[in-house]
Amino acid sequence: MMRHARVACFGSVHDAVEIDGRLKLTDGRVVKPADVVWLPPIQPETIFALGLNYADHAKEISFKAPNEPLVFLKGPNALVGHNGQSRRPVDATHMHYECELAVVISETARNISYDDAYDYVAGYTIANDYVIRDYLENYYRPNLAAKNRDDLTPIGPYFVDKDDISYPMQLGLRTYVNGELKQEGSTRDMVFDIPYLIEYLSSFMTLNESDVILTGTPKGTVHVYEGDEVVTEIEGIGALKNTIVGDSVFAR
Incomplete structure (x- = not known):
């Protein structure tokens, strides 16, 4: 590999x-x-993030799984590398990690069919798509303040070529907080799988080389606090470490 x-x-x-x-x-x-x-191992033009793409996670936060993908966009400012720091604002009460398989697009394309979707995948990496739920808005407005804060989305450490991951829809996901296992699931439990997401997104917009699709997280998200060390791990790809810091680090 x-x-x-x-x-x-x-x-x-x-x-x-x-x-x-x-x-x-x-x-x-x-x-x-x-x-x-x-x-960050890749420099994307567009970052697509999936909400509620695991039914068990949707249930644990009192939602039903959607009938079509619930997608929002993230800016590259949100990305931070392995061993990086993410800020927990002093007024935040509900900051959760989200271990996610990140799918990297290989080339510019539009109207990709389900059967051809993997031909447009370059490979995979790990993302921890933190959310500060205090700032969540309703379905008619974007989750901008909850998901797009600077350095809020660790990604990496490695990018792994598509050919080195034989079964991307059968990968184990785990999250550890201060060394304790808190979240465990599998990509097989996605509501909408990777080919479906690529077909869906490319049906109405162009996908570009190095674009990233964050595919959602399984159940098991818990609060994290200043000083916590969070490790998100995906089978066959590696382990991504991140530390939560407070406003004082930023002189706020």
């Missing part, structure tokens, strides 16, 4: 691949993972 990353070290940004627990930069240098700053 080839696992790709984007990192900062030696004063610049590098593409890298993981080899035997170390990172080989494109210029040939080899570094330890602890010696780099991890960046």
Whole structure:
């Protein structure tokens, strides 16, 4: 399996691949993972996020699974890399993690059929699509303040090629908070699977290379607080670590 990353070290940004627990930069240098700053492994033009795409999660927050995909957009400002920090505003009372499989589009396309959908997938990574539910709005307005805050969506550490994930609809998802398992599910429980989402989105808009689809989260989301270390893990892809910090870090 080839696992790709984007990192900062030696004063610049590098593409890298993981080899035997170390990172080989494109210029040939080899570094330890602890010696780099991890960046989002992809630079998307558009980020699509799915709401209520697991029926068990919809039920736990008192909703029914939708009859068609519930999709909203996120800006690239929301992304932060592995080992990064995400801010919990002082007035927040309901901040939840959301472990999600992130699907990366391979090329520009429109009107992709269900049967051809995987031909337009470049690969996969992990996203933790945090939500601050205090700021949730109704269905007629976007969830902008709840989901699009700066550095609120950790992603990475690695991008894994499509061919290295044989069964993307059968991957285990887990979330640990301070080392304790809090969330466990499988991509097989999605309401709308990956081909359906690609067919649906491309039916009315163009998908572009490196666009990302965040496919939703299973049940098991709980509150997180300042100082918590959250690890979201997906079978075959890796483990994404993030720390919750408070307003004081930002002098607020």
